[in-house]
Amino acid sequence: MSLLFPFFKWCDNSWIGAAIRGSKYAFPVIEAIHLLGLTVLLGIMVVISLRLFGFILRHESTRELATDLRPFTWWSITTMLVTGYLLFASEALKCYDSPSFRFKMACLILALIFQVTIYHRATTSVDVDKKPGFARLTAILALVLWFGVGLGGRAIGFL
Amino acid sequence: MMSLFEICQYLQNTEFGTGLRESIWMFPIVEGTHVLGLSLSVGTLLWMDLRLTGKFMKNQPISRISGSVLPWTLVGFTIMTITGVLLFWCQAVKAYNSIFFKIKIALLLLAAVNAIVYHTTIYRKMDEWDKASPPPLQARFAGWFSIVVWIGVIVAGRNMAYNF
Numbered sequence A: 001m002s003l004l005f006p007f008f009k010w011c012d013n014s015w016i017g018a019a020i021r022g023s024k025y026a027f028p029v030i031e032a033i034h035l036l037g038l039t040v041l042l043g044i045m046v047v048i049s050l051r052l053f054g055f056i057l058r059h060e061s062t063r064e065l066a067t068d069l070r071p072f073t074w075w076s077i078t079t080m081l082v083t084g085y086l087l088f089a090s091e092a093l094k095c096y097d098s099p100s101f102r103f104k105m106a107c108l109i110l111a112l113i114f115q116v117t118i119y120h121r122a123t124t125s126v127d128v129d130k131k132p133g134f135a136r137l138t139a140i141l142a143l144v145l146w147f148g149v150g151l152g153g154r155a156i157g158f159l
Numbered sequence B: 001m002m003s004l005f006e007i008c009q010y011l012q013n014t015e016f017g018t019g020l021r022e023s024i025w026m027f028p029i030v031e032g033t034h035v036l037g038l039s040l041s042v043g044t045l046l047w048m049d050l051r052l053t054g055k056f057m058k059n060q061p062i063s064r065i066s067g068s069v070l071p072w073t074l075v076g077f078t079i080m081t082i083t084g085v086l087l088f089w090c091q092a093v094k095a096y097n098s099i100f101f102k103i104k105i106a107l108l109l110l111a112a113v114n115a116i117v118y119h120t121t122i123y124r125k126m127d128e129w130d131k132a133s134p135p136p137l138q139a140r141f142a143g144w145f146s147i148v149v150w151i152g153v154i155v156a157g158r159n160m161a162y163n164f
Helices: A002-013 A015-022 A026-052 A062-090 A092-096 A099-116 A118-124 A132-155 B004-013 B015-022 B026-036 B042-053 B062-090 B092-097 B099-120 B122-129 B137-159
Strands: none
Touching: A002 A015, A002 A062, A002 A092, A015 A026, A015 A062, A026 A062, A026 A132, A026 B026, A026 B042, A026 B062, A026 B137, A062 A092, A062 A118, A099 A118, A099 A132, A118 A132, A132 B026, B004 B015, B004 B062, B004 B092, B015 B026, B015 B062, B026 B062, B042 B062, B042 B137, B062 B092, B062 B122, B099 B122, B099 B137, B122 B137
């Protein structure tokens, strides 16, 4: 972990980090956008998971639903990453010592890998709805990983 | 007769309010549930609203989406109401003094009025426009109005943490 310390220090010292730290309004505004992104992204994960479990929207396939949601998914992930980096840069040294931040980053990396592998396969395959085991496992992983990111993020403010 | 401020003071000074505010685990858990509950409340309602605006899942009848999604939205709003009341209870004076809390309550009332108007008027004639794309103007308006108001609720709620 100490190998990463220079990176945290660089982010903390960067002009953008210092600018956000120095502004009264920048952090709250970026934080609010980050929270709107969370609402959309976790909302998508809830809806897709409910569909994978077969609880809702059974008239259309998971694949159709995921196709409708895909632009929102990638826009919300992009928004989260950009605003998340900006928030991080403004308090990178605080994050370095935060167990919550480490937990969040571990969940985030796993969630992103999951998103382009298992989740991608489940939401683009034509017969995922005929494989309830695979569908449910994907739904549970999606909820655990993405809510883990959210939980870790909220916890940065506490410990 | 107690003033509103005195009621707020009384609430947060009750044993329960003080205990919750000063607890190591309960307060973060309630607060965390309130934040993550956004996914289930607004995060599910959003798709219904987007369908009403005519921008999303145009091929699906609206009744199907609202029938599927709204029960889960109500579960989400129940969670939000319970955790929200608890959060208010333990820091009522802070809320009383926060302009953002007042904005949030005003926007929540607007959202409620919008939902009531929608459900008592055009929703009752759903059969006539269920598959329409785009939906009638009043339905599109209800969808956009809801999206904008809920964005406002989230932004105002988050900003209660700050004193400008």
